[in-house]
Amino acid sequence: EAGVAQSPRYKIIEKRQSVAFWCNPISGHATLYWYQQILGQGPKLLIQFQNNGVVDDSQLPKDRFSAERLKGVDSTLKIQPAKLEDSAVYLCASSPGWAEKLFFGSGTQLSVL
Amino acid sequence: TQLLEQSPQFLSIQEGENLTVYCNSSSVFSSLQWYRQEPGEGPVLLVTVVTGGEVKKLKRLTFQFGDARKDSSLHITAAQPGDTGLYLCAGGPSGTYKYIFGTGTRLKVLA
Secondary structure, eight states: OOOOEEEOSEEEEOTTOOEEEEEEOOTTOOEEEEEEEOTTSOOEEEEEEETTEEEEOTTSOTTTEEEEEGGGSOEEEEESSOOGGGOEEEEEEEESSTTSOOEEOOOEEEEEO | OOOOEEEOSEEEEETTOOEEEEEEOSSOEEEEEEEEEOTTSOOEEEEEEOSTTOEEEETTEEEEEOTTSSEEEEEESSOOGGGOEEEEEEEEETTOOOOEEOOOEEEEEEO
């Protein structure tokens, strides 16, 4: 069974530029999560989808971050414009349902200079 | 804001020592899960605890869910260098459908 695919693996941009991350979850998984992880800290939930509907986006900085999950499958997370404090690893995860075992991608390490 | 606070934040111990990591919240959780994360990878599930007071053992790791389902602990017996990593508790606060992670405990076991 294929795991959660994320791309790109690494991204370096300058502040005020835009960046997009892509995630392909495990087939059949209804729930998709985007987390932001600062080095050494626990992942912070940015947005959670159930199929193609948003369950929670209370900690998503909506003035600069946006996310969508088309047809309840793939998802993209965009930052526009990026700030220095956005430097982090962005993790995508999926699960069969809410609060079930999460499967993670390898993450995208973003550096904003 | 529902939070999962973990303590200690950092732990450096010698091989063979025992340790306990705590995960606390003011919210009730229907279940809690523990993950371990290694550098450059996503977290990997270790165990799920569901019932208040539940104790689960996974080789040298013992997990406990508090009676009120607001806290959990992870005890490692005779730690080994291979136990080194970032330990995370996680769960869905009752009354919500989101899934959050704890603040993390970074463990280093020295040979």
